[in-house]
């Protein structure tokens with residue numbers, strides 16, 4: 139069976155694997171198995187990020203995303219975000235355990251000066267320690283909540299991202315549970331985004347891997363809006379080249395080139411994580427950038 | 442040959458607010474514009490959607506389709522805003538069912554005839570009117586998530602000197618190098634999440650250089666609120682009309698825009 143090809147419709151989202159696969163945590167659901175000793179990818183230098191920001195203008199990039207690993211392990215993370223905000227909106231995906239007051243104050247000022255939004259996305263996987271800690275590690279609930287409080291005190295409205303480790307019928311209850319918990323620690327207008335699990339990396343062992351039927355076929359792409367997939371509008375810069383999407387960082391064939399310009403080829407959806415994307419669309423984007431939906435002719439795209 | 446104007450009124454997002462629309466048509470005439478354009482989203486949110494259509498026709502408004510119009514015209518089942526917050530989804534669903542149920546089949550047929558974009562000349566400027574963006578009807582172009590170089594790319598790709606859009610509900614203007622412009626013309630259907638009850642539309646002028654004037658529009662919002670109550674529309678929607686603060690569908694706001702509101 140031939141895997142369907144997805145072409146890059148526009149380089150809307152530029153991702154930076156800014157701290158490689160290095161993380162201070164070792165969550166059981168981490169789909170790229172990050173941790174303190176995973177050196178598969180190393181940190182990116184500020185210089186390489188500067189070059190990419192400059193190049194991004196030519197490509198008309200719309201939003202910048204920083205992930206890892208844990209971005210705030212990078213000593214120059216605040217500087218990186220300050221500079222990015224001169225180009226466009228920046229989003230940083232963090233576990234919220236490494237904020238320091240001086241850094242947050244600088245980031246708040248940088249966002250205040252900029253035309254653009256700075257989104258702090260903090261991952262927490264349950265609204266109680268009992269739910270969260272078995273997945274993210276002992277004590278991580280309290281530490282992440284402290285991070286949320288720090289961010290809120292500096293005027294941010296962090297977006298809490300939660301991997302769905304329960305049945306979909308419980309979405310509503312979990313959502314409300316998060317709202318109540320976040321309000322109780324002083325986050326008056328919590329923003330929450332639920333994410334589907336990606337059954338690769340460590341998550342494959344935590345719950346289950348993909349079934350044999352979880353593949354994307356050419357048939358499934360008929361009438362489907364491929365531009366809504368992350369690979370249809372993004373590329374990821376790492377310290378060792380450019381990858382197709384932030385999900386397939388561990389896949390050797392996810393690498394498309396050494397430079398951005400070399401990475402614009404179409405990509406075949408032969409990985410099983412692609413099935414999760416096919417079902418859920420642009421799972422890594424922010425709610426404000428709704429990439430899916432209608433083309434100008436009013437054709438119904440992915441649902 | 443594109444039609445040429447010097448001074449036009451442009452608005453979006455009527456959301457069934459026929460009282461604001463009537464006020465706008467009067468206000469724009471007083472300000473002597475050559476033409477009036479509506480960038481779509483006629484229904485949703487407000488009461489009695491069918492009241493909007495005769496006003497548009499009588500006012501000689503050139504309209505195009507928004508995501509809501511595409512949805513209602515072809516009964517796509519939802520508003521295509523892509524909410525995941527269960528509360529937002531609940532309200533979006535309620536107002537979709539209400540609007541669909543109260544829009545006559547003639548008006549739905551008329552909506553199917555609306556173009557997906559409108560082009561004209563404003564003085565020497567090539568203007569492209571879209572709903573969300575020139576490439577996607579429901580793309581949100583917020584001021585705080587739209588880099589200048591990105592708009593540049595759109596303007597070049599779509600052969601436009603001025604791109605006008607709506608869809609997000611909050612107006613803004615960016616001047617690009619080489620005297621190109623992006624204008625989000627705002628919406629007349631609901632206030633702008635700033636604690637004021639007025640709504641906004643835009644006047645674009647090119648005599649001789651391009652300028653945009655954002656016009657605050659007062660209308661009888663209390664009557665609209667009462668009509669919404671009679672129609673048993675969600676209390677949260679009515680509150681927005683009375684207070685000027687959004688309390689639903691907030692999840693699509695980027696950080697900066699969200700911080701400016703109350704909820």
Ligand code: SF4
Nearest residue numbers: 161163165168207233
């Ligand atoms: S899920 Fe995030 S915080 Fe957890 S180990 Fe992976 S990169 Fe680190």
Ligand code: SF4
Nearest residue numbers: 368369383385412415
């Ligand atoms: S994992 Fe998702 S984003 Fe990555 S290539 Fe597959 S479909 Fe595209």
Ligand SMILES: [Fe+2]
Nearest residue numbers: 482507508608
């Ligand atoms: Fe819209």
